[in-house]
Amino acid sequence: MPTATHPPLQRGASQPLAGQLAERYAQRIRERLLLPGARLPSVRDCARQHGVSPHTVVAAYDQLQAAGLLEARRQRGFFVRETRPAAATRLPHAAAAAAPRQAPMDATALIRGMFEADAARSPGLGTLPADWLDPALLQSALRRLHDAQAHAVQLSYGDPSGDERLRNALGQRLADLGIHAGPAQILTTNGATHALDLIIRSQLQPGDAVLVDDPGWAIMFARLTQAGIRLLPVPRGARGPDLDVLAALAAQHGPRAYLTVSVLHNPTGHSLDLAGAHRLLRLADEHDFFIVEDDSYGFLASEHAPRLAALDGLRRVTYVSGFSKVLTPAWRVGYLATAPERLRALTDTKLLDGLTSSPVLERAVALCLEQGRLRRHAQRLRERLATARQRVASLATRQGFSWAAPPDGLFGWLNVGVDTERLAQPLLDAGWLTAPGALFSATRRPGPLMRINMATSLDPAFWRALRACVDDLRGRATTP
Structure with a gap:
């Protein structure tokens, strides 16, 4: 059979x-x-x-x-x-059948998977499933927008820096995180990914060396490589980035920047503690590199989690975040906060890239923030994720698996004991789309780790299939 x-x-x-x-x-x-x-x-x-x-x-x-x-x-x-x-090219005489679901093995495949994935069968998904979001919150913001400011907002390009009302609301959001940045230090973007892209294009040059987390975000590795940037992978584990390795790489290569996720790191779920954050900032001063702090999952974390931008005062740190993870992926609204001397070049790059970002969606997000409903929605998500993590941890333990780092936020970094890139294919054939560890490695290093989405891994059938596939691979490895 x-x-x-x-x-x-x-x-x-x-x-x-x-x-x-x-x-x-x-x-x-x-x-x-x-x-x-x-x-x-x-x-x-x-x-x-x-x-x-x-x-x-x-x-x-x-x-x-x-x-x-x-x-x-x-x-x-x-x-x-x-x-x-x-x-x-297509093989001769191939049947014109619908393509099967496919395992994500590089950055472009990961992006395709975001659009094609069935969340109920995608334990490796990088976002919350749609039924965890709050459509009533979105509809309320759009209704209020059309009732009050439809003509003013919809009939112009908008401010190149971003909707002023949103930037004011973002200033308050940042203040809640201990980051002091007025509207003049904030630039809105078409999602957090766009913000990171603007930084790469305006602050880096081909040939520059850049420190990156490993494991880290495959899409960012691809963007940096495409821009001619040399990647310096910094190992990241249960205790966060290996700052001894980072210091050695900085001394040897003189990096221009470090791109990192300080809170609820994707894929390990780790968050920097105060001691690690302070040492990282000292290394940035010592070796003269700037830091890009990606806080895309920040709404799923406590406001009290230390942010590098708060400790640094946006001196060397540029802070990046967005709303796709908690509001809806359809609203491509992100932003960055940085020192005034860096903002001009970033704004100019945004202008050349696409003139402005959407003033309509930005005003809608501003209303979500002003009403306080987004804060309450984020709190409900954190509580629901805490329950899901307990359930997933129980399912994993029952099947004999362990975590490489304590799960937190949306993700867990699971150790299954066999090469997860090899494991992805039989799991895919069984109907499960996973995220093998090699996908998050700057060097595509194989290994026994895989990313688990706490919101889409609640089906015991997945864990039984994972156990069966792991045992099958081990059995084949020992068969003479």
Whole structure:
């Protein structure tokens, strides 16, 4: 019997089983869900996963080699070839069937997964599921906007710095966090990702070295690399970033900046304590680099958690946040707060990028903040997540798994004991979209860790499937 249940190969279809299997892997290679150098399952393992004969697998792998997508390495197995994009063409006579769900194996695949994922079957999701959000809060803000300020807000480009009413409300939000920044030090953006992009384009140059958390955010690794930036990975574990390694890297390479998540780090869930924050700021002074503090998950954390920007007074730290994680991903509203001397270049880059950000959505977010309803919604989310974490921790313990760092906020960093990149494929075939640890590594380092979303991992069926797949991989590793 096959171990793969989603989606099955179609026996008796017009396309032979070997062609269907080849097209399945070709699709994953075309979409860069299997990257150059990735190893495919052995012939025996692949046959068992898909319930076909080894002869069928050999025929499928032969087709992939003929298409230039795969190469066989003597006594090692089959590997994805390094090819130019044009070479990843569709196999001859492939069936025009809907593409199966695919495991996220690089930054662009992760973004696609955000749009395509079914939260109920996506333990690796990077956001809250839709049914955790508050549509009534959004509708109320839009109604109030249309009742009171529709014409003034909707009939102009808006202020390049951002809606003034929102910047005033953000000033109060920052004050609650101990960050003192008036409206003149705040720039609104099309989401937190846009804010980070503006910083890369206006504050960094090709060839600059930049410290990054490892594990960290794959999309940011991709953006920095695309801009010609040299990445200096700083190991991050249960106790946060390894500041001894950071100090050594800073002394050797003279980095221009450090991009980090200080509170509810993605993917470990770790938050910096005061001692770590103070030492990090001293290192920034000693080695003359600036810090970008990404607080995208800040609404899911206590306001009392120390922020680098509060301790530093926005001298070396630029603070970045947004509202997609707690309001709705559809409202692309983010912002940054920084020193006045850095703000001009950032504003100019925003102007060249797209003139302004949406004054309508920014005013709606301002109303959510002013009413106090966003604060109450965030409190409910924190309470619900605390309950979910207890439930997920119990499910993980029941199946014999442990955490690499104490779970907090939305994420947990789970140790399953086998290579999670290899594990992602059989789990995907069983219908579960996961986030293997290599996805969060600046060097795509394989390992036994994976990100778990506390809000989308409450189904015991996932944990049973995870246990079964882990045991299957271990069994194959010990079979002579």
